[in-house]
Amino acid sequence: MxxxxxxxxxxxxxxxxxxxxxxxxxxxxxxxxxxxxxxxxxxxxxxxxxxxxxxxxxxxxxxxxxxxxxxxxxxxxxxxxxxxxxxxxxxxxxxxxxxxxxxxxxxxxxxxxxxxxxxxxxxxxxxxxxxxxxxxxxxxxxxxxxxxxxSVEAKETGRAKQELSERHEIRKRWWTALVSHPDAKLHAHITPGFGSWLGASSGIPGFGYWYSVTMKSCTAELYIDLGTGDSEQNKQIFDRIKESQASIDASISLPVSWERLDGRKACRIRLNLPGGYRSPEEEWPNIQFQLITAMNELEQALRPVLKSLSVSQ
CATH class of the missing domain: 3.40.1350.10 (Trna Endonuclease; Chain: A, domain 1)
Structure with a gap:
């Protein structure tokens, strides 16, 4: 050829x-x-x-x-x-x-x-x-x-990055305002970040008090994770705390969400509130006051129970 x-x-x-x-x-x-x-x-x-x-x-x-x-x-x-x-x-x-x-x-x-x-x-x-x-x-x-x-993909990526950057910036402002509040003593030593969570130790290993915030809501909670890799131990601790549910619920002004989270490692006891970082900023002080009040009530209600658990462990 x-x-x-x-x-x-x-x-x-x-x-x-x-x-x-x-x-x-x-x-x-x-x-x-x-x-x-x-x-x-x-x-x-x-x-x-x-x-x-x-x-x-x-x-x-x-x-x-x-x-x-x-x-x-x-x-x-x-x-x-x-x-x-x-x-x-x-x-x-x-x-x-x-x-x-x-x-x-x-x-x-x-x-x-x-x-x-x-x-x-x-x-x-x-x-x-x-x-x-x-x-x-x-x-x-x-x-x-x-x-x-x-390209369309590049513009969409750019918009997503911009939205993420804006979200990070506004959440940091949210947390900075919250930890600066005079009643936020549990978390006053925490450096504000960009995330949706902010936590502090209860003073007892395995028990942390955490705030979370989304665009339209926020929470205060006790997060239970002893870090042993054994989820069953977390569930047992949760069940022991829940034995005091009646007195704990009665001392907190908001409904308490008891979340054993079966199928997951950790457990939590949570208070849910309306209002988040996308709420008008002039509403933030009132939202955060209610959130901090909820956290303080939760900590005070759980303090004697956690103390007794710590002693018995």
């Missing part, structure tokens, strides 16, 4: 094709914007050179058929911080919806930065690698490869 000859793809130094970045490459791209469209699946229809952005000049400002503005920054060398800064500056100066950065060699840290920008900002960022290639004695041809681009 006879095969047709197949040429070998050769890379050509960029400066042999475009000697000057602004005068050669940028002008070439302005008149061959379809090459960029094919590589990025865009539909840019105009491209203007040296557009003003304050005291700077943007390499290219393009628009697609929907009138969306793209700023394009060209760099026929390794990516650097200076050009990344320019790209963001141009994007904001022109109120553009998208930014395209074309480089000969994208550094890993800039690949990560562009991916982060796609997740974090309401704009689209493209990082494109430019090469020149030829087969045999053919004229050099451009090869544009998308390294980083926007």
């Amino acid at each position: 006879t095969y047709s000859p197949i040429g070998k793809l050769q890379r050509v130094p960029l400066r042999e094709v475009w000697k000057h970045e602004a005068y050669d490459f940028t002008q070439w791209l302005q008149h061959n914007i379809d090459v960029l469209n094919d590589s990025l699946d865009l539909n840019l229809i105009t491209a203007d050179r040296e557009q003003a952005a304050g005291s700077f000049s943007i390499d290219l400002v393009a628009e697609d058929e929907d009138g969306i503005t793209y700023v394009i920054e060209n760099q026929l060398e390794k990516s650097d911080h200076d050009h990344l800064g320019k790209l963001i500056t141009y994007l904001t100066a022109r109120s553009a919806r998208a930014a395209i950065w074309i480089v000969s060699e994208p550094r890993p840290e800039h690949v990560a930065a562009m991916a982060w920008l796609n997740e974090s900002l309401n704009a689209d960022f493209y990082l494109v690698k430019v090469e020149a290639v030829r087969i045999g004695d053919s004229p050099a041809a451009p090869l544009l490869t998308l390294i980083v681009g926007p």
